[in-house]
Amino acid sequence: MRNKKIAIIGAGIVGASVAFHLSQHGIDVSVFDKNQPGTGASGHSFAWINAFSKQPRHYYDLNYRSMDRWPRFSENLGEDIGLRWGGNVTYCSDPDEGRRLASECERLNSWGYSARLISMEELSRFEPNLKIGQFHTGIYTPDEGHVLPVKVAEACLHKIQKAGGKIYLDTPVDSITQSADKVFLRLDEQEMEFDQVVIAAGIDSTKLAKTAGINLPQRRSPGVVVKTKPLPSFIHSLATIYLPRISKEEKEIHIRQDIDGAVMIGAGDQESETEDDSQEYANKLIQRAARYFDQLSGVEAIRVPVGLRPMPEDDLPVIGFSPGHNNIYLTLMHSGVTLAPLVGALAALEMVTGIPNGDLDPYRPDRFASKN
Numbered sequence: 001m002r003n004k005k006i007a008i009i010g011a012g013i014v015g016a017s018v019a020f021h022l023s024q025h026g027i028d029v030s031v032f033d034k035n036q037p038g039t040g041a042s043g044h045s046f047a048w049i050n051a052f053s054k055q056p057r058h059y060y061d062l063n064y065r066s067m068d069r070w071p072r073f074s075e076n077l078g079e080d081i082g083l084r085w086g087g088n089v090t091y092c093s094d095p096d097e098g099r100r101l102a103s104e105c106e107r108l109n110s111w112g113y114s115a116r117l118i119s120m121e122e123l124s125r126f127e128p129n130l131k132i133g134q135f136h137t138g139i140y141t142p143d144e145g146h147v148l149p150v151k152v153a154e155a156c157l158h159k160i161q162k163a164g165g166k167i168y169l170d171t172p173v174d175s176i177t178q179s180a181d182k183v184f185l186r187l188d189e190q191e192m193e194f195d196q197v198v199i200a201a202g203i204d205s206t207k208l209a210k211t212a213g214i215n216l217p218q219r220r221s222p223g224v225v226v227k228t229k230p231l232p233s234f235i236h237s238l239a240t241i242y243l244p245r246i247s248k249e250e251k252e253i254h255i256r257q258d259i260d261g262a263v264m265i266g267a268g269d270q271e272s273e274t275e276d277d278s279q280e281y282a283n284k285l286i287q288r289a290a291r292y293f294d295q296l297s298g299v300e301a302i303r304v305p306v307g308l309r310p311m312p313e314d315d316l317p318v319i320g321f322s323p324g325h326n327n328i329y330l331t332l333m334h335s336g337v338t339l340a341p342l343v344g345a346l347a348a349l350e351m352v353t354g355i356p357n358g359d360l361d362p363y364r365p366d367r368f369a370s371k372n
């Protein structure tokens with residue numbers, strides 16, 4: 001079993017984690033990416049590690065379990081991957097929204113999630129630089145954090161290389177075919193043979209899966225997170241903050257400060273869509289955030305091109321062997337930053353042992369098979 005040769009297509013945070021865990025089992029892994037690690041969704045992510053609004057219950061559980069895995073995963077990678085805990089505060093000025101947040105807090109508590117309402121004074125003690133403005137209700141979820149996904153992917157690749165695995169960057173895989181017990185990757189002019197392959201190619205997974213006759217439907221989900229150059233630390237305690245909207249026309253914004261001081265800002269919630277990656281939009285987001293933090297006044301926004309979330313058609317992850325293709329394993333998901341440690345570990349274990357894990361049943365690719 002351990003002499004298996006497995007190819008992983010995609011060196012984003014999910015593919016890199018699957019490959020890392022496989023290599024920890026002694027598998028001979030080869031990782032392919034058409035670009036550099038993290039140039040897909042992983043390089044565009046807000047990278048908030050959380051299970052805050054994840055539903056239904058089984059999907060919440062998956063995210064929650066993965067949050068717990070992050071410290072061990074980070075330790076095993078043995079590099080600085082920008083992991084920072086401190087929790088999140090979401091607060092609002094609108095009474096209706098306040099009631100919704102309070103009931104969300106109760107639901108989270110009933111699911112075993114650490115969450116509590118927070119006063120304006122406490123928020124001010126957490127973040128003295130925050131100009132809170134109108135405050136109705138705030139919810140504090142202390143176990144959440146953020147990370148730098150590109151550093152995670154790179155750290156996985158370093159470990160894989162140390163374990164003897166092969167990394168092929170700037171190497172697009174054009175198509176996949178299979179025989180009874182082998183899979184063949186077509187790359188430019190050559191063909192390479194493996195025992196199994198993992199398709200972890202983010203938004204390109206659909207196209208790649210189709211070359212092997214697999215139906216993997218996705219919907220388009222564009223998002224933009226703008227950045228600043230490293231700034232002196234001014235967000236001291238919280239990993240992330242969801243700030244209230246200032247007017248009805250504007251969405252709320254979320255903000256984090258990385259360990260190197262760079263600030264990331266996005267608008268709306270975790271799934272909010274925008275195609276606008278203009279410098280003007282980036283400047284506007286910084287200006288809006290500057291109403292909450294003086295430290296952002298006059299700071300230039302770094303324009304970040306639109307990012308596309310890997311988004312299965314029904315929004316739930318796709319994890320597992322493709323029906324009728326028992327040597328092609330699929331990993332496609334939003335919230336892949338939160339999920340990378342657990343999904344990497346469980347996917348690797350399934351491939352190594354051949355034993356299906358019932359916890360992954362809701363995410364099996366066969367739910368799309370009848371639409372082939």
Ligand SMILES: Cc1cc2nc3c(=O)[nH]c(=O)nc-3n(C[C@H](O)[C@H](O)[C@H](O)COP(=O)(O)OP(=O)(O)OC[C@H]3O[C@@H](n4cnc5c(N)ncnc54)[C@H](O)[C@@H]3O)c2cc1C
Pocket residue numbers: 009010011012013014015016032033034035036037038039040041042043044045046047048049050149171172173174200201202203204205208222223224225270307308309310331332333334335336337338339
């Ligand atoms: C704006 C935005 C905000 C987000 N915020 C969060 C958040 O706060 N929390 C969270 O948990 N998640 C968040 N996500 C989602 C998360 O970033 C993704 O789920 C995760 O990055 C997916 O990782 P991946 O490895 O599956 O895909 P990707 O990072 O897209 O990696 C796929 C890789 O496959 C490669 N590839 C594609 N085709 C081929 C081919 N034919 N041959 C070889 N290589 C190929 C690509 O070059 C790419 O590097 C966000 C995403 C976006 C876009």
